[in-house]
Amino acid sequence: MxxxxxxxxxxxxxxxxxxxxxxxxxxxxxxxxxxxxxxxxxxxTKEDLLADIANEIMAEVDVSGFDSGDWRHGLTVWARSYRAALAAHPNLVPVIAAGPGRREAALRRADAIHGGLVAAGWPARHATMIGASTKYLVVGAAINSFSRGFDADVQVYRDRYPNLSQAHRLSEHAAEIDDDSFELALSAFLDGLGQTFADLKRAPTAARPGGEGP
CATH class of the missing domain: 1.10.10.60 (Homeodomain-like)
Known part of the structure; x- marks a missing residue:
């Protein structure tokens, strides 16, 4: 049936x-x-079907890390699980990454992320930008493989591109390189946010940038 x-x-x-x-x-x-x-x-409609599929896939994305009050932990858990969900179905990335629209589950996640960041001390405007920036990082990592973009033939690089003499080996180690590259980007992103957060906390109250949520 x-x-x-x-x-x-x-x-x-x-x-x-x-x-x-x-x-x-x-x-x-x-x-x-x-x-x-x-x-x-x-x-x-087909669009209704795609929205339902997107909801099912995104149910695997974990935003519970924000419950701890530690914004860095919350972003780490969210970003890793978000990337894993997208990487499992790369052909569906355009649908999932389009935005929550009116999808109830997606809006609940967005609400949890924004609320968790604000509760941790981020101004609302920064919380919005952090949510957007994390999405850019994750979707970029999931939509394509940097390593698999190189040819496995050493002759392609040997004579004309001396700085890429090992590029032919990248595709062989693509999964490891792509995973490590994502973790490097995520760590650098979080470290940068940590510095911004510290600067905001040191700023005089009247000078702290505010703003509204999405």
Whole structure:
């Protein structure tokens, strides 16, 4: 029997295999061996289906770290779990990264992140920018692999690009390099925020930048 969960599972498998651009309700119906009309009794539009899939994937993203009151821990847990969720389904990144819109689960996460940062002492405007900056970092890391962008043929680099003499080895170690690179970027980002936070705390109260939340 056709079910909502079965439709989501089949749609996600199709996207993972063939790409987001190849998902259509007609194609999905063929995968499920049903008529396209059967799908519309569960999902009014393809966009509704994609939003539901995005919600399911993003349920794995952990924002509980902000409960501790430690903004650095909260951002670390959120960023790592967010990247893991996106990396598991890279073809769906454009949908997930588009923003919360009216998706209830996404808005609850955004509320927890913003509220956690403000509760930890960040001005509302900074909390908004930190949320955006973290998203830029994570989505950039998930949408492509730096290491896999290099050719494995040593001849490509040997004569013309002497500073890239080891570039042919990058793809072989792509997962390790990409993971370590993300952790380096995240650590540097958090260290920079730590300095900004300390500067804000030292500033006279009247001079502290404020602002409103999103």
């Amino acid at each position: 056709l079910s909502v969960s079965g439709i989501r599972t089949a749609a996600l498998a199709l996207i993972d295999r063939d790409g987001l651009e190849n998902l259509s309700m007609r194609r999905l119906a063929q995968e499920l061996d049903v008529q396209a009309a059967s799908l519309y009794s569960h999902y009014r």
